[in-house]
Amino acid sequence: MKCPRCDGQGVIRPARINANGLAIWLCDECDAVWSSPSEISSKGNFVDFSHFVARFGLKGLWSEITILDSHAPAADPARESEGRE
Numbered sequence: 001m002k003c004p005r006c007d008g009q010g011v012i013r014p015a016r017i018n019a020n021g022l023a024i025w026l027c028d029e030c031d032a033v034w035s036s037p038s039e040i041s042s043k044g045n046f047v048d049f050s051h052f053v054a055r056f057g058l059k060g061l062w063s064e065i066t067i068l069d070s071h072a073p074a075a076d077p078a079r080e081s082e083g084r085e
């Protein structure tokens, strides 16, 4: 999924905040965060990663999250209801 904030330079990755298990969608280029994939198509509603996690007492480091997909999202039958593209 291309990032609308940085005009497709980055790819938006599903991720999970290690400290609390919260799911986020994070651009790997500009660190824009969305809390729901359905919001990503809108340009202006992102939050900066460091700002987003500051409320949880985190610094905004990538080590504080787990990226849930690797480089190429493989077809996963267990998640067939997600990721229609």
Ligand SMILES: [Zn+2]
Residues within 6 Å of the ligand: 003, 004, 005, 006, 007, 009, 010, 011, 027, 028, 029, 030, 031, 032
């Ligand atoms: Zn971006």
